[in-house]
Amino acid sequence: MTEAEQGQATDIVPEADARRIQDGRHPDPFSILGPHKRGRATYVTAFDPGAVRMAAVIGNKEHPLERVTDGVGVFTGKVPGGKPYHLRGYGADDKAWDYEDAYRFGPVIGEQDEYYLGEGTHQRIWQVLGAHVREHEGCEGTHFAVWAPNAQRVSVVGGFNHWDGRRHVMRKRGMTGVWEIFVPGIVEGEVYKYEIVGPDGALQPLKADPVGFGSQHPPENSSVVRDIRGYGWRDDDWMSTREDRNARTAPISVYEVHLGSWRRRWNEGGRPLSYKEAAAELIDYVHDMGFTHIELLPISEHPFDGSWGYQPVGLFAPTIRHGPPHEFRDLVEAAHEKNIGVLLDWVPGHFPTDAHGLATFDGTHLYEHQDPREGFHQDWNTLIYNFGRTEVRNFLVSNALYWLEEYHVDGLRVDAVASMLYRDYSRKEGEWVPNVHGGRENYEAIEMLQKVNTVVYGEEEGVMTVAEESTSFPGVSQPVDNGGLGFGYKWNMGWMNDTLDYIKRDPLYRQHHHHQMTFGIHYAFSENFILPISHDEVVHGKGSMLQRMPGDGWERFANLRAYYGFMFGHPGKKLLFMGCEFAQPAEWNHSAELDWAVLERPEHAGIQRLVRDLNTVYRQYRALHAKDCEPEGFQWVEANDSAHSVYAWLRRGGKDDAEAMVVCNFTPVERSGYRIGLPHTGRWREVMNTDAAIYGGGDRGNMGGIDAEEVGSQGQPASALVTIPPLSTLVFVRET
Template identity: 45%
Template sequence: MQTQLSLSAIGQIINGQHENPASLLGAHPISYQGEPATAVRSYLPEAKSAWIMDNASGQRRPMRQIHPAGFFEAICEGTLEAGLAYEIDHNGAEADASHDAHSRISNQTNNQNGETVEPSKSNVIDPSAVPSILTDFDRYLIGEGKHHQLYDRLGAQVRVVGGVEGVHFSVWAPNARMVQIVGDFNGWEGSKHALSGSELGIWELFVPGAKVGDKYKFRLLDQHGHWVDKTDPMGFASELPPLTASVVTDLTVHTWGDSDWMEKRAEWNAMHEPMNVYEVHLGSWQKGPGRAHGWLDYRDLAKRLVDYCHRMNFTHVELMPVNEHPFSGSWGYQAVGYFAPTSRHGSPEDFMFFVDYMHQNGIGVLIDWVPAHFPKDTHGLAKFDGSALYEHSDIRQGEHPDWGTLIFNYGRNEVRNFLIANALFWLDKYHIDGLRVDAVASMLYLDYSREDGEWVPNQYGGRENLEAMDFLREFNVAVHEKYPGVVTAAEESTAFPGVSRPVYDGGLGFTYKWNMGWMNDTLEYIHKEPIHRAHHQNDLTFSLIYAFTENFMLPLSHDEVVHGKGSLLSQMPGDMWQKFANLRLLYSYMWTHPGKKLLFMGGEMGQWNEWNDDDGPQWELLDFDTHRGIQQLVADLNKIVIENPSLHQLDFSHEGFEWIDSMNWQDSALVYMRKGLDGSAPILVCCNFTPVVREGYRVGVPQSGHWKEIFNSDSEAYGGTNMGNYPGCNTTGVSHHDRPDSIEITMPPLGVSIMRFEG
């Protein structure tokens, strides 16, 4: 029986250069002497002889070695059942069986009498005979760009085929000429494991013997004829940077214990519940010995953060990007491993523990998600198969001029599918409670940070990125439909309408939008010396004109304490006392303003230094009363928001806010009321933005009775002068501010007094 293969085709298989090895290897029907037959072929470079076993009949047939490099073939009469197993005899093989990717056979050895002991034979699976991991329905969804569980198909999937354990590797690279898988399981020799392509542009291969913990990469012959090693775009874990290989990982090993949290979350109302968010950079929040750069592991971080959040009354943490990134100085915003939690703090299971532990202790976990751009690192997504696969090919659409990064092509089905599947992956596999989407403004506008002639208008001649808008709507619909209770928040700095309005109502569908206008106006106001503030009252009152057009979150994030801006405390004007008083005033005003709250780490203790990712917060400052006072103030403000429905139930409705006096610009004073749903005690907030104590200050109130002072930012406990109204004030029967009654209070200097109606 003569082989029907050409020497050239056999050589391409041996050299790992055949574009579709499955078309030659495995079992294939042929015609032999006019009769139907089956050619069974296998490339077994470390075997000297081989047999095939027909699983249906149990018949054993020898294979002929038709090339000395280890290419075997058997031509059998008739047809054979699918799922053939091959018995391999390694007697005489020169290769070390510990490197054999096809079997688990031992080398020839001698017994105690010096007699030769033949190695046993072992049934193995021919990788090329293993059917695709993709079903017809998978292919249909992928073609439509709607496969939201794509992470269960592509990448490195641990499988058992025919009783043999291994890993099924697959990758989307439609313009690659050839694809190999290299890793610990084959000595990083790509010719041993060439993947087969399909009409979808997906290459795949099952590798017996590959296992959890093996490092690997995809080796691509790109469309330009260059070989390049790429990290798995859907790899679940990565080596510790600066190493860049992906790591085979089983994401089913963790036993979750947060079922109570998950059940309650599904019923959680993001509009009416309190949300005090602590933004954290895990690499610098706290340091410890034992790991590179003092990085703490996820398990240790979880326990420390739970204790701290309980002490500080934060309801959620928001983690700066946890996906794998090669450069620590990017803080995770230049991601390469979109499906891999950074190995700087441990394994994927360790990060599962982190989230699980937070949930079991009542703390929600949000993460930063970065679909706006990705870096140019050669091992990442950039020019993945030699073409602009994930990014736009036109530099006017495909590259950020400010950041030197690449922009995703949101108009491509496969790219939208990749990103949406990635978002859902974190919610599915890691139980994440929310995604803060970075740099949304840069996604929405084609001319973002570009001059005339440097951008391409949309089909209507406008500047809006219609494809990005469609992507964001699709993302939000998928998240909210599949995971009730999960929130999405947009970092969007323009007046783009409807960011946090439902998609069915013409919006983008986010739960929240960061109120960058409030942040900029408030900081610009508070930076001014108090003597000048009287002429800038509108900087404070303007936010209430648009406060309820979106579901706003008020952020004092990491962006406000980097790049030469200094820390929040150092930005405050005045002498030492005024700096601390102004910071207490800023926080008190923020926590009583409509909107959910977010504060970056270090701000809660009033640190002096600008944040950098090497040093983190200045914990040593808590040895000083003034800094402990700021910390206690933030903890108390968080608690007050949680315990008083009027400060959180109607954050996004004009019914939850009422001006008492917004016009007293001469005194730089603001008085307003926060209200909740029926039955909630109203909250009166009195703000004095000057260092002058204002005694006998009359404030109109809508209800007669006792108004209890529940908070005073000038309390001695916070480092203030203790000018206030404890335990409270009774109404005087004098109408004022167009209200039927009033109280007389002492307005603390650079301070806020919060009063609650007690009846």
């Protein structure tokens, strides 16, 4: 470059600015790079550290750009104004490369979005933040936007720019804390991260996109551009009836699934099923078994298989372990075609400390509390969201809505709610910070959960939210305007703990613990409960459900069959973890598949058939589900016969629905001629007998039904003599 040319270039771009751009330290590269007016002339300035010389190309004509100063890859030059151009760089070998200039494009985020982002109330942040494939100002590319309010610089980096954070420094949008850039030519499948310089000038570890729609296969952890537009849903029939299917009066029986270990392809290296394969195999199985819903353990992107998804990094990305986003939609749509609802486990309570994740995202404690007494989970070595920060709360609320809107998911089961509600959860004295009133309740988390439920129920008709809440926190499933948390349902952890503790005991000693099975009725209608036999009950040395059963041989299977019958006859919606439906022999192993081979054994196939038939009976008779959450649907007939370990109760639906009688015998002794009180005389058909031979039992019972006579018993005007097989549950329905 001649001295005159260099002087002219530095008149347009000061050398100090050029060097700051070269060093990645310029606070606003958009003020220098791209096209800019100078008087009546237009100048284009470009940065390309790999170029020896550069030109702006308009049509077929090159307009040379001069290097601003020696050793700096900033070039500038005059071009005809108002015309689109692209850049051409030349290397030392005089080979050329052409590309669009990201700095010639204006902002994408509009004023209204900017306002709500700045306010922290944008309910659909995924429509603005993240990586969006789109056309902008006549050019195809990808718009990147990320919230990093305390950063000095944010750049998008990837193979497209040699992972060089100087090349695509983003534009900061005023006081919103959001940075954005449109990069032409970036298409679906491109790998990227954000390079962030913190407020102290320190370069942070490369960060995955908090609102990214895709990720690499672990252990690689970059974000991946995914175009989530234009799926073309065909589930209108399901969506129009979903509200009725999720209602308190509906039969709800949930099959809980860890997609990575339900089935595997051992002839292909032991890989898990893809979403598309699960759309056929899993959905067909769930439909055949009669479950009304499936619940997937978290499928948000997570770095470590052993977390089962409960330590997510990419809250907006369906894990690539099973396929890209549209293929997850295939799974949801396949479920809806078979009239099966899809619930997702959702984890807003904590996130992992992985360097590429949310931890100290912009060089500050942006998403998490700074004080470890509030911001660090000792049980899981994870970080806790700062629920009191408006933008963080909005991030979580928006994410909940995202899964419901974009993927037509029918509900969210919120993990570890108890850990969010209490500031002293799993902490010793002095290890936690009281609330403003000196108490242990986490007001900010409570407000966030209420906001989630208010928004999702208000925006998405017919969805359900479910709380895994292990304490007696009041009003979990009560409406927010009544002071509740606003969930649709709550897992009944007390029922699960009491009944599993009872059923594991030798029948000889059950008489001394009789009311562990009755105690749940005292609070059964205080919430809208789901009875959960979940993944947590078959891991960490607890053994499988079958291993929990006492005795050996037939007794273990009979105990399990009787317990499942008890569960399906008890008030409350139902949930069963995969493998429990056929008495998996060993406890769950997330790195293998279920032990499907045991279905060749009659006793395991019998349990599977029992669960299928329990689902059928539960769905068929309204008395067994219509008032699952109302005290009018339940009445004890025999609750105190501890000597015989016998229980009997009535279930009722609407006034026109036939009542059902459930009778359980939890001893290995047959009870013949046992008188059971009934509200009506006449024929009561035996619709379920867990001792039936088709389930692996001894085929003892009542020859298909009982006849109630006008002999009062147990407070009922009629009664019948019943044969209750050993270790069994019977269900009778009145013939009308």
